[in-house]
Amino acid sequence: MNDKFQKATIDGQKITAYQLGKSSIEWRNGAGTTSDGKDTNSSNQPTRKITDAAESIIIYFSRSGSTELLASKIEKETNADVLEITVKDSYPSNYPKTLDRANYERDNQDYPELNMELPNLEQYKTVYLGYPIWAMTLSHPMHSFLNAYGSQLSNKRIAPFMSEGGYGQGDSVQVVKEILRQQGAVNNTFTSALVVDGNKVDRADKQVNDWINR
Template sequence: MKKSTMLAAGFALLLAGCQTTEEGNNSPASSTSVTAEISTAKEELTTTGEDLPMNDTQYGRGAASDGADTNADNEATRILTEDSKSIIIYFSRSGNTENLARMIHNENQADVLELSVENPYPADYEEAVERATKERENQDYPEISTEIPDFGQYERIYLGYQTWSMTLSNPITSFLIDHGEEFGGKTIYPFSTNAGYGEGDTLKRIEELASDAIIAESFEIQDEDLLANQDAVITWVNDSES
């Protein structure tokens, strides 16, 4: 496996080992607005050839979500075509990983599959932490509600997730437990957001749960640095497609 891409952040948090069940979101006081608005129409989110907009998100520990894992006001993003060789699969609780997934799609126009769980995580951060901790301790991972397509046509799997308690977020763990074996012989390109703690053991967990896949160079970034580093995302995508 290649060495993971590390993006320097001038004022990155140095809170090693702290637990996070957030995909790196901030407190309400420091949330960042973006000019583009999320469409509420499913048809617009499944149109190919058009750029997907960025979310208005919060960063870091303690950030609230919309209480529906980014889908309170719109359907989960699902863009599936007959001829694409690349697909972006991701889960996003509060929008930062979704923004990263959309940057990737906007650059390479890969298919997109946003994962949803039967019971969305609470909007309140501490409640989400408590639930995720219990799931992880009991090995009782959330049930994925997304209709999963046949992955046979795809050669490149862009897998998006968050670092929760220095490991792979629970929904992605659940997804790989059920479908990791379907990626045998395919190349997985991991990408992730975090609150300043890095990737933890996430790459090791992906290797364990998709043992027959090829794990390529990953891309990880602190959530609050994402919007200012789109060029780095584009470079990583272009390198992966070359």
């Protein structure tokens, strides 16, 4: 693996973010971005850092590493716990195949089955929710996560963060709110969203810190 993609670690594991360092022309707003085909860096385990003391947790999904790199920056600043969302059937490394699958899932409201266990979330006051934007909305693994566990996010402050292909956050935050409501979560407050282009996450430290301190 080219070292230029290995920009950080999370919970001691290397992060490979495939979009970094690409010029706008090469990047094509994220279209064509490959991944390791496992949704998590292939030599790594899904990230799961759970402590007794933390009052915040970062819960995220990332296919090609950019959202994971963003999660690692938030973790370094806040020392929050971390939980990676994983699905039973990973998305393909090939971009067009991932797009086909994502389009099918969205058209059929057929969101992926999760492959993870949820820790007890009672201790956390803030939940940083991280996801890539797909089709100008919430990517599907986060959809599945909130459908399954949204009711356990009652009384928490939700801080949404995302990486995207240059077209912005779409309606993703409204969708998060809507699923939480459907699942019976109550008393949530929301911070503003952190939105970063997927090929620029390695240069987003100031943006991340300003967002956290706000």
